Amino acid sequence: MKRILDVKNLQVSLPTPNGNLRAVRGIDLQVNKGEMLCIVGESGCGKSMTSMALMGLLPKRAEVTAEAMHFDGMDLLSLSKKERNQVRGMRMSMIFQEPMTSLNPSYTLGNQLCEGIIKHKKVSKDEAKKRAVYLLERAGVPYPEKRLDQYPHQLSGGLRQRVMIAMALMCEPDLIIADEPTTALDVTIQAQILRLIRELQQEFGTAVIFITHDLGVVARIADRVAVMYAGQVVETASAQDLFADPQHPYTKGLLNCIPIPGKTLPGSHLESIPGVVPSLIGELKGCAFENRCNASTGECCYRSPSLENHLGSAAHQVRCPIATASFQEAV
Amino acid sequence: MAEYALELTNLSRHFHLKNGAFKEPTLLKAVDGISLRIRPGETLGLVGESGCGKSTLAKMILGLLEPTDGDVLINDKMRGASSRLSMSRQLQPIFQDPYSSLNPRKTIEQIIRLPLQLHKIGDANSQQRAVKDICDLVGLPERLLKNYPGQLSGGQRQRVAIARALILKPNILVCDEPTSALDVSVQAQILNLLMDLKKELGLTYLFISHNLGVVEHLVDRVAVMYRGKIVEQGTREDIFQNAQHPYTQALLSSVLTPEPALGLPDVLDSSAWNQAS
Numbered sequence: 001m002k003r004i005l006d007v008k009n010l011q012v013s014l015p016t017p018n019g020n021l022r023a024v025r026g027i028d029l030q031v032n033k034g035e036m037l038c039i040v041g042e043s044g045c046g047k048s049m050t051s052m053a054l055m056g057l058l059p060k061r062a063e064v065t066a067e068a069m070h071f072d073g074m075d076l077l078s079l080s081k082k083e084r085n086q087v088r089g090m091r092m093s094m095i096f097q098e099p100m101t102s103l104n105p106s107y108t109l110g111n112q113l114c115e116g117i118i119k120h121k122k123v124s125k126d127e128a129k130k131r132a133v134y135l136l137e138r139a140g141v142p143y144p145e146k147r148l149d150q151y152p153h154q155l156s157g158g159l160r161q162r163v164m165i166a167m168a169l170m171c172e173p174d175l176i177i178a179d180e181p182t183t184a185l186d187v188t189i190q191a192q193i194l195r196l197i198r199e200l201q202q203e204f205g206t207a208v209i210f211i212t213h214d215l216g217v218v219a220r221i222a223d224r225v226a227v228m229y230a231g232q233v234v235e236t237a238s239a240q241d242l243f244a245d246p247q248h249p250y251t252k253g254l255l256n257c258i259p260i261p262g263k264t265l266p267g268s269h270l271e272s273i274p275g276v277v278p279s280l281i282g283e284l285k286g287c288a289f290e291n292r293c294n295a296s297t298g299e300c301c302y303r304s305p306s307l308e309n310h311l312g313s314a315a316h317q318v319r320c321p322i323a324t325a326s327f328q329e330a331v
Numbered sequence: 332m333a334e335y336a337l338e339l340t341n342l343s344r345h346f347h348l349k350n351g352a353f354k355e356p357t358l359l360k361a362v363d364g365i366s367l368r369i370r371p372g373e374t375l376g377l378v379g380e381s382g383c384g385k386s387t388l389a390k391m392i393l394g395l396l397e398p399t400d401g402d403v404l405i406n407d408k409m410r411g412a413s414s415r416l417s418m419s420r421q422l423q424p425i426f427q428d429p430y431s432s433l434n435p436r437k438t439i440e441q442i443i444r445l446p447l448q449l450h451k452i453g454d455a456n457s458q459q460r461a462v463k464d465i466c467d468l469v470g471l472p473e474r475l476l477k478n479y480p481g482q483l484s485g486g487q488r489q490r491v492a493i494a495r496a497l498i499l500k501p502n503i504l505v506c507d508e509p510t511s512a513l514d515v516s517v518q519a520q521i522l523n524l525l526m527d528l529k530k531e532l533g534l535t536y537l538f539i540s541h542n543l544g545v546v547e548h549l550v551d552r553v554a555v556m557y558r559g560k561i562v563e564q565g566t567r568e569d570i571f572q573n574a575q576h577p578y579t580q581a582l583l584s585s586v587l588t589p590e591p592a593l594g595l596p597d598v599l600d601s602s603a604w605n606q607a608s
Contacts, residue, residue, distance in 0.1 A: 042514040043485075157381075186380035187541060187585040188601075195595045213514065216587030220595050239591040257519035259548035260588045261571060266548050267526065272519035276484050 004174050004207045005031040005054070008067040012049050015061055019281045023049040025231035028307075031175065034205045036198070038218040038239070041228035042254075044277055047211045050228075051177045054209070055094055056084050072174060090120040093168040095197075097180035099160035103152040109163055110148030117170045128170075135166040140196060158189040162196065169200060176201075179211045194221055215254060219243050227251050230288035231280055233307065237316040247310055247318040249293045287320070295322050333406040336503050336535040337369040337392065337422075342401035344387050361387040363559035364401070369552075371502065374529065374536040376550035376567075378543060378582065384559040385539050389507045392537070393424050405503065416450060423496035427508035429488030433480040440476040443495045450499065465494045468531075469524060486517035493524065503535045510545060522549060543586045547571050555579045557604065578604035 012024035024046040031037050039047045052058045054069075056076070069076040071087065079087065093116075096102035104112060113136075114128035123131075129148060136144035139162040152160055161181060168176050178197065182190040198221055201208050212218060218225055222239040227248065235248040246252045256271040264270070275292040278284060287293070290300040300322070308324045310316040318324060342365045347356040362384045369375045379385050390396040392403055394410060403410040405421055426432040433442055440462055447458045466473055471490045480488055489509060496504060506525070510518040522545065528534055540546050546553060547567060554564040555578065563576040574580050581604060584596045 042516065187543070187587075188380065188581055191585040191587070191596050198595060214587070215515070215589045219589040219591045220587050220593065222591075243589055243591050254515060255589060257515050258589065259522070259544045261544050261547045261583075261586060263588075264544075264548060266567060268548075269526070270519040270523055270548070272523065273516035276486075 001032040001035075003030060004033050004072055005029060005209075006068060006070040007054070008069075010050065010053060010066040010069065011064070012046070012053050012058065013063045015063075016281065021281050022284075023231055023280060024053065025280070025284070027228075027231075027233055029209075029226070029233075031207045031209060033174070033207055034201070036201060036208045036210060036221060036223045038210045038212060038222035038225045039228055040212055040215060040218050040225060042213055042277070044280075045228040046231040046280075047228050048179055049231075051094070051179050051209065051211055055088055055092065055177060057088075057094075086120065089116045090171045091173050092175040092177065093171065093173045095161075095164050095168050095176060095178040095181045097183050099157055099164050099184065100152075102164065103160060105152055108149055108151055109155075113148070113163070113167050113170060116167070120171055131170060132166070135169050136163065138200065139163070139166040139169075140192070141166070158185055158193065161185060161189075161193055165193070165196060165200065169204065169206075172204065173206060175207045175209070177209045177211070180213070181210075182217065183212070183214070190217075197221070215258060227254075230277060230284065232288065232319065233317075234289065234319045235317065236307070237310075241316050245316075247316070247323045248289075248320050249295050249323065250289050253292075289320075295320075297322065332371060334370075335368045335404065336371040336373070336406060337367070337537065338404040338407070339365055339367045339388075339392070340402050340404070341366055342388070342391060342403065343399045344384075344391060344396065345399045360559045362391065362398075365556075365559075365561055366401075367554060367561070367564075369503075369535055369537060371535055372529075372533050373552065374538055374550045376546040376553045377537060377539045377556060378541060378546055378553060379556035380541065383556045385556055386507060388556075389424070389505050389537070389539055392505055393422065394418060419446075419501075420450065420499050421501050422503045422505065423499065423501040425489075425492050425496050425504060425506045425509045428512050429480075429485055429492050430512065433488060433491060435480050438477055438479055439471075439483070439491055442480070442491060443476075443498055446495065446499050452499075461498060462494075465498050468497070468528070469494045484517075485513050486520055489513060489517075489521050490524070493521075493528070497528070497532070500532075502533070503537070505537045505539075507539045508541070509538075511540070511542065518545070525549065543582060544588070555582065562604075576604065 007029040010024055010027045013020045013022045027050055041047045053064045058064060066077060110129060110132060113132040117123055117128045132148060133144045136147055141147055141159060141162050182193050185193060219239060225239055225242045226233045226236040229250050235251045246255055253273040259270060273292050278288055286301045286303055287305050290296045305319050305321050307317045307319045310318050342362060344362040346359040346361055348359050349356050365388060377385055391398050394415060405418060443462050443465060444458050447453060447461060463473060469490045471494060475483060510521050513521060538550055550567055552566050553570040554561050557578050563579045570579060574583055
C-alpha cells in the first residue's frame with residue numbers, strides 16, 4: 001500500500017499571555033492511500049490543531065515543528081508559501097464542521113465550487129461547471145444544475161454539507177481532512193453523510209483523516225483509529241482491535257461513559273472519568289492522564305510514557321507502561 | 332399531590348413568515364396540537380430532529396413564549412392563572428449551552444443566589460447558607476463561588492445551571508439538551524447527577540434531547556416529535572424495542588453505537604415517514 005502522509009513528532013505551540021500553550025505535543029501519523037484514519041478525542045485534545053497544521057492553515061504566530069511531514073514524497077514544511085497553496089486545495093482538501101459558516105454567504109455555490117479547480121488545474125469555466133454538476137449529483141444533491149446559481153442560505157444544513165463534500169472532491173485530492181463533518185447534523189442525516197463519505201472515498205481511492213469526538217461514528221467508519229489526549233496519541237489500533245480490546249485507561253474510560261442502547265442497563269450509574277484535562281501551558285511532567293487515571297502508580301507522576309507496541313505488533317500501540325506491563329505478566 | 336406534574340392540552344404555536352411586503356405570509360406550524368401528560372416523579376424524554384419544534388414547546392412550557400392555542404397546566408393549575416413568580420417556584424429550566432446561559436459578569440454565588448433574592452426568601456445569611464448547601468448537593472466545590480463563569484469548565488458550568496435551577500426547590504425541571512455541549516466523560520457525570528437528584532428530591536423531568544442513547548438511559552417514557560406533532564409516544568420499552576412509526580424506526584436505526592462490526596446503517600427513505608405522519 002502506498003503511503004500518502006507520513007508525519008513524525010509534530011508539535012504545535014501557541015504563545016499566550018501565560019506562556020506557551022503546547023496544543024500538540026509530538027504526534028506521529030501515517031496514512032495510506034484509500035485509508036480512513038479517525039482521530040478521536042475530547043475538546044481541547046489538539047485534534048483540530050493537528051489537522052490545521054497538516055493543512056498549513058494555522059496563524060503565523062503558531063509555531064509548527066516536526067521531524068518529518070511528508071506528503072506523497074514532498075516535505076510540506078520546506079515548501080514555499082506558493083507551493084503550499086498549490087498543494088492545499090488541489091492535492092489535500094478539507095471538510096469543515098459547520099457548513100453554515102464555512103461557505104461564503106455572498107458567493108453562489110457554483111462560484112465557490114469552481115474557484116479551486118479553475119485556479120489549480122487551469123480548466124475552462126464550462127469544464128469546471130460540468131465537474132461540479134457531476135460531483136453534486138454524486139453527493140446526492142437534487143437538481144445539481146440549479147444549485148450552481150444558488151446561495152448557501154437557500155440550502156438546508158445537510159445539503160450544505162453535501163456541497164462541502166463535493167467541493168472537497170473537485171480537484172481529485174489524494175487526502176481529505178474532515179474535521180467533525182457531521183457534528184452539526186441530525187442523526188438521520190449524519191448516517192447518510194457518513195455513508196456518502198465512505199462510498200466516495202472508496203470510489204475515488206482518497207485517503208481520509210476523519211476527526212471526531214463521537215466513538216460511535218469512529219466504530220462504524222474507521223479503518224484505523226488514533227485516540228488523542230492532551231496533545232498526544234495515547235492509543236492507536238485498527239477499529240476492530242481498539243473496540244474489542246482497548247488498552248489505555250483513557251480509551252477504556254471513554255468507552256465506559258457512553259450509555260449504549262440495549263447494553264447499558266437504563267438508569268444505572270454511568271462510569272465517568274473524574275477530574276479535568278491538565279493545562280497544556282508549559283511542560284507537563286509525567287503522564288498527562290495520571291491525575292484522572294484509576295490505575296496510576298507513583299511512577300506515573302514523573303515518567304513520561306512513550307508509545308509501545310501491544311502484543312509486539314506495531315499495528316496496536318499504547319502509551320501506558322502499566323497497561324503494557326500487566327499484559328506481559330498475564331502472558 | 333397533583334395528578335399530573337405537567338399537562339399540555341392541544342398546545343399549538345404558529346408563526347407567520349413574511350415573504351416580502353406584497354406576498355402572503357406563509358404559516359409555519361412549529362408546534363401543532365400537542366397533548367402530553369407527565370406524572371409527578373416521572374421522566375419524559377422528548378426526541379426529534381432539529382427544527383421539529385422541541386425548543387418552541389419548551390419555551391411555551393416555561394412561559395417564555397405565548398401559545399397560539401391550547402393550555403399548559405403545571406401541578407394541575409393553568410399556567411396563566413397564577414403569577415410568574417409562583418410558577419417559577421414549581422418549574423425551572425436547564426439550558427443546552429452552559430457557555431451562553433450564565434451571565435459572564437456575575438460571580439457563581441450571585442448567579443445561584445439571584446432567584447432567592449428575587450423571591451425574597453430568607454436574609455443574607457440564610458441565602459448564603461442555602462447557596463453552599465445546593466453546591467454540596469450538585470458537587471460544585473465551594474471555592475468556585477467567588478469565580479466567574481469564564482473560569483469554569485463546561486461540566487462545572489452545567490452544575491451551576493443545575494444548582495441555580497434547584498435553589499427554589501421546584502418539583503419540575505425542563506432540561507433542553509443539557510449535555511449536548513459537553514464531552515462524553517463529563518456528560519456521564521452530569522447524567523449521574525441528574526439521576527441522583529431525581530432519587531433524592533423526587534423531581535419530575537421533561538428531558539429534551541436528540542441523543543437516543545442518553546434518552547434511553549434516563550427516561551421512563553418517550554415522546555417522538557416530528558414536524559410539530561407527536562408521532563409516537565410510549566414507555567421506554569415500547570419505543571426502544573417495539574417502535575411502530577417509521578420515523579421512530581429510522582431514528583433508532585441511525586443511532587451509532589461503538590460496535591465496528593455493524594458498519595453504517597442503511598439510508599432510509601424519508602418519504603416513508605412523511606406519508607405516515
